[in-house]
Amino acid sequence: MERIPLAKPFWDKECEEAAINTLGSGRWVKGPQSKSFGEEFANWCGALAAAPCQSGSAALWAALRLFDIGPGDEVIVPGMTFISTATCVTLVGATPIFADIEEDYWCICPDDVEAKITDKTKAVIGVHLFGQPFSKRIREICDNHGLALIEDAAQAHGAILDGKMAGAIGDVACFSFFPSKNMAVGGEGGMICTTRPELADKLDRIVNHGRNQNLESIELGTNMRMSEVNAAIGRVQLKHVDDWVKIRNQNAKKIAHSTPVRENSVHGWHQLCIQTDNPNELIAKMDQSGIDARVHYPLILNKHAVYRNHPQHEIDLPRSENIAKKLVAIPVHPSLTEEEINRINSVLNP
Numbered sequence: 001m002e003r004i005p006l007a008k009p010f011w012d013k014e015c016e017e018a019a020i021n022t023l024g025s026g027r028w029v030k031g032p033q034s035k036s037f038g039e040e041f042a043n044w045c046g047a048l049a050a051a052p053c054q055s056g057s058a059a060l061w062a063a064l065r066l067f068d069i070g071p072g073d074e075v076i077v078p079g080m081t082f083i084s085t086a087t088c089v090t091l092v093g094a095t096p097i098f099a100d101i102e103e104d105y106w107c108i109c110p111d112d113v114e115a116k117i118t119d120k121t122k123a124v125i126g127v128h129l130f131g132q133p134f135s136k137r138i139r140e141i142c143d144n145h146g147l148a149l150i151e152d153a154a155q156a157h158g159a160i161l162d163g164k165m166a167g168a169i170g171d172v173a174c175f176s177f178f179p180s181k182n183m184a185v186g187g188e189g190g191m192i193c194t195t196r197p198e199l200a201d202k203l204d205r206i207v208n209h210g211r212n213q214n215l216e217s218i219e220l221g222t223n224m225r226m227s228e229v230n231a232a233i234g235r236v237q238l239k240h241v242d243d244w245v246k247i248r249n250q251n252a253k254k255i256a257h258s259t260p261v262r263e264n265s266v267h268g269w270h271q272l273c274i275q276t277d278n279p280n281e282l283i284a285k286m287d288q289s290g291i292d293a294r295v296h297y298p299l300i301l302n303k304h305a306v307y308r309n310h311p312q313h314e315i316d317l318p319r320s321e322n323i324a325k326k327l328v329a330i331p332v333h334p335s336l337t338e339e340e341i342n343r344i345n346s347v348l349n350p
Helices: 014-026 034-046 058-064 084-091 110-115 136-145 203-204 229-240 241-255 278-290 318-324 338-348
Strands: 048-055 074-078 094-097 121-127 148-152 172-176 190-194 272-275 327-330
Touching: 014 229, 034 048, 034 190, 034 229, 048 058, 048 203, 048 229, 058 084, 058 148, 058 172, 058 190, 058 203, 074 084, 084 094, 084 121, 110 136, 121 136, 136 148, 190 203, 241 338, 278 327, 278 338
Parallel strands: 074 094, 074 121, 121 148, 148 172
Antiparallel strands: 048 190, 172 190, 272 327
16 A cells, blocks of 8 residues: 655656756756746736745745844734744844634634734734635735735645735745645745835845845845756746646545635645644544644744743734644645545545
């Protein structure tokens, strides 16, 4: 019995040829592949401009720098997501303010966001968690309070909210191309996008030492460039991602679960998480049937050791605390066969 992995990166002959041809060109950085990948990605998701970079975490750091966020500023982040959503705020010298999540959709809670806005708040990072778009109220709250909205779309390639694709909902959006994501680049990679004209020209600079065409660093940046090989592979994968998201949605409908999908949205289904009071028991049963599964995420952000001296380390985020302990991620990737989906369902509904 072949084991069913939680994620299965796509690789085919076209990806291989794109990588080999780019290596053979002798242009390994700052070349036509990166330029075209950024343009094609922006066109695909509806952003005004996009720049490839080294990771989703790098994109988040760059997004904060675009708004000159630093010491003395606060940025509101969800209590339950991947750690870099918070640490990128800390790395620019600002303070992450942890907001609780929604009970049903598990994204950042609009009411808690509004309650935690102060005169120091400069931005909100909304995460489309597991591919579920966050509430449209987050955009409205940011507009009403003059705050930047940064989309953490690392898990949301192809997700849609009210007709807008992830990447075109916020002022700036950040994607990850880690191998487990909805599309990948043959290694580490990310993308930073913007819908704001005044930021469009800054994207390429901020991932390249803040330099302009005259090689003068006119703003603070660093080397976060994506390699040409990764960009070439990304261009191939981008042509397939819409189909893959459709298959993820089809698979999610076939698998026995009760995870709701927000109204007027398309879920990206990076992860399909089952909420259960007995996560270890479910994981063990999946393992016995040769299926990878794990708790996702086991620890909420403010409880990580890195934030043990943070003033919010001990604050109460009841929904985040309760739900984080109960979510088990199971396979939903587009490579699943009907037999594998049946095997997953046989564990969920024995």
